[in-house]
Amino acid sequence: MELGPIWRAILRNKSSYALIALQIAVTMAIMVNAIAIIQERATQMARPSGTDEDNIITLTSVAFVPDADMRTMIDEDLALLRGMPGVRDAIATNSFPLRSGGWSMSLSTEPGPNSDGIGTAIYFSDEHAIETFGTNLVAGENFAADEITWNNREVSTWPATGILTRALAEELFPEETGSLVGKTVFINENDPVKIVGIVDRLQAPWNGWERVENSMLVPSRRDGEFQRYVIRTEPGMRDEMIPRIEAALAANKDRIIENVRSMTEVRERSYTGDSAMITMLTFIVSLLTVITGLGIVGLASFSVSRRTRQIGVRRALGATRPEIMRYFMIENFLISSVGIITGGILAVALNIYMVQEFALTPLAWYVVPIAMVILWLVGQAAVAGPARRASGISPSIATRSI
Amino acid sequence: MLQMNNVSKIYRTDTVETHALREFSLKVEEGEFVSVTGPSGSGKTTFLNIAGLLEDLSSGTYELDGRDISKLNDRERSKVRNEKIGFIFQSFNLIPELNIFDNVDVPLRYRGFKAPERRKRIEESLELVGLASRLEHMPAQLSGGQQQRVAIARALAGEPRFLLADEPTGNLDTNMADSVMDLLGEINSTGTTIIMVTHELTLATRANRNIFVRDGSVSDGPGDLQLAAVAG
Amino acid sequence: MFRYYLRLGILSIRANPALSALMVAAIGIGIGACMTIVTIQYIMSGNPIPEKSDQLFHVRVDSWDPAEPYDEPNEPPEQLTYLDATALHAAGRANRQVISFLSSRVVQPAGEDSKPFQTQSRATTADFFAMFNVPFAHGSGWDKSADDTQERVVVIGQALNEQLFGGENSVGELLTLSGEPYRIVGVLDEWSPVPLFYDLNNNEYNDPAALFLPFSVAVAGEHGSAGNTNCWKPIEDGGVEAFRNSECIWIQMWAELPGEAEKAAYLQFLDAYVEEQKLVGRFPRPLNNRLDNVEEWMDINEVVDEDVSVLLGLAILFLIVCLLNTVGLLLAKVMKRTKDISLRRALGASKATLFAQYIVEASMIGLAGGVLGIGLTWLGLRGIENLFSIFEFVQKLVVMDWVMVLAAVALAIVSALAAALYPTWRACSVTPAAQLRIQ
């Protein structure tokens, strides 16, 4: 309707309108990039670990008696755990998904020192691993019980078989369309490992690792003094099993049991930084939106009271209440638009910088429009109050001159 | 055209009630040029506000063009103001952040005219007041008399049938006042009804009729006598 | 006169209580957000050993894979092989030198019913304590001879001494660690450098290990490293011995070199050592040895978490928004008062008095915002502490010292003045006549 005069009036008072537009622009830049980071972190946190997290308990067993017979201790512990009512299965392993510590090796499809390897996490365990983690074997078969060997830190002969995650197998054989079971890969440069099975998913222990979906189950257990037990309970029994398991394992005084945690807790610890980042950014963005909104309310109130007389004149000249209200809404829309468009450019520039500097995932296309709509709505909501007050100004103000 | 019967207007504040108009009755015919005089605080502006639909009345009836004003809602009143009534204020009341062109444009926008029509009317009415060359000026760049003439142009641009003026020459020197009065005379001669508040009797005499307001009512006291004296 | 301006300021603030509150809140919140992150960044990047950080050098030699650098573009590995660590340490060419790795032991307190528990231990050499200015409450570190003879001695931290011996002097007591008896030779005083500069490979905000014991003892007892072990070449068959002779890196080394000359000489020594090793077929990469002092080493390891840098950038932008907000509101206030101002000007107020009046008003708002900001910073730090509550180290990152309090106040006043500058200038440039022209 009256875009022209409103716009010209804005240009008459450039500086104060430019300030609010700039404020909206910077708000937009922050909002867009914060949303991009939140989105990235939320996506990462939403990735499943490939385990039955709701029913898994993990713990560390540290033997401290010199020359303890680790193999016997582990076998006894596992027999005890697997025999407990309420326990579905249990394993001893060097690590597990989300633990943030473990062992990685490089796998390649050709032997020799110069072939390009693909990093993978190694889980040393036995034929109970698939059942205990609760992952699904999608091809091939599980290890046989008599296949399982013992090793220690200085392992130099590798077991000849392995179960790989699908992501790892596909990365190793990108061209292959048929079954990958039966293929051979090489570890430690020259040691062949035959793929006997493929599981759909079992994350590596490091959630921030670019190859987090790559892991390999190895049919061999390590007999060091540090052991990590993973225990899967019957559905819903996890919490009641924790004290029972602690009590059962306490009988053996040659070692200590530490870090008894549910997988849910392990996940929380693993993603503390990310979830804190999400909380902080959400907080910052909400606060910022409120401040910008209140700033608009404040400026609009000033603007209305400064123009009281003019509004009266407009009313006297025939403006209806909705028309007065619309004037302020349109004015805000125009200023917001300037800010939002500048902000869009600013946001994209900032994002490009952050992508380079902090290896952030680039912005999804829809974030900018979403932020635009949010800020438009915030602006309109903020100006609605003062605009309503403006529309209530009596036309008789025009004759009651001060 | 305008008929007020026993109109009263009471302003209430926390402490006092002011009877700005009481039992105010008046009839103005189409095409008349009526001047309103009276002591300060007697209710002249209040009458004009009510006549121009800027304020509600407390009691009594007011018919404009045969329509009972009290039955109109805010929207309809705005429309009446916009289409039928032109205002000239004592203190000009130009919008400081709009240039002359946009100032005259304001009521035309609310009227919903198309752009060419608005441009034509703006130019014509500014021509009439002799300011056609100043379209791009801001109000602050004009003298008081020029500002008042812009205000008149703005009041006339919508071709109202009814022009209300509250001391239109109050801020102007005698020469300026004369030319504004000439302008009003011309406008009246084209059939526009004018009601003008003034406290300068010489100006009041240029109207067809004078009403004298005292204590919120029309009085046939000294006003007519003085007018007669001046005229005689 | 100043009191007159103060009164005018208070009047003006009181005339618009909601808007004044909004300005104070905006400055306060902006400062609070900014200072919360700045505080964390300040602690994270603080110099933990300012008195000699430029004399302590982290030692790196490039023993890595000929096919690719340890880290792009051409960084040598951050740790040493057992072969190199022990050889460089034995050469003793620096004023002091220390090799170490992080491990863990199970502490078995005396007494039947006391429960054994696991704790971190640092295997290191005799110079460690003097080199890093480690304060002792009782006793001292061990002699070089203890390193040579693999004597089972241990230095324990303050907290562990508190826990085991109620804070008494425990020097001379025996302590059983994973089944082996150690003699306590020293008890540390309170000591917790942030960041833990001498071991940035593991969590740099951890507390120092509770136990320090001789490197030679740990190696002989086969204490496994709790830190990273990286290998580029397969380990030959042959158990522990093979691992020690392998190209796996797992030991950290520091050298104390008081001046430029010593540093240059030590670098020469490292180069000569590598050249010598090349003769026996090791060190296949080009010569690439590094000495980095504490602050350089902290930079290389990016001790300030990337998330903190991102948050800091956003917090600064946030403060800018809050300031723009304040500028806008102050300006609106001025614009609303232009008539009043031009009247004052017409009545004889000079630009200087107007300037003083508006600056005093803005400073009051800034000061109030600063005080609010300090409070909000404290709250913000509590919030972050809460978010990371499962990690003990966060406690160290959320403390506000007086430097930060002063910084908050200064930032608030500078911000408020910066915000006031433009509106004040606008107020001062109102001409006495112009505004009176339009009624």
Ligand SMILES: Nc1ncnc2c1ncn2[C@@H]1O[C@H](COP(=O)(O)OP(=O)(O)OP(=O)(O)O)[C@@H](O)[C@H]1O
């Ligand atoms: N909004 C209001 N609230 C209270 N009293 C009012 C209000 N407006 C006008 N009055 C009172 O109503 C009375 C009539 O005022 P009005 O403005 O109509 O006088 P006037 O005849 O125009 O006087 P002048 O010639 O001085 O302009 C006065 O006593 C005035 O104080």
Ligand SMILES: [Mg+2]
């Ligand atoms: Mg009057």
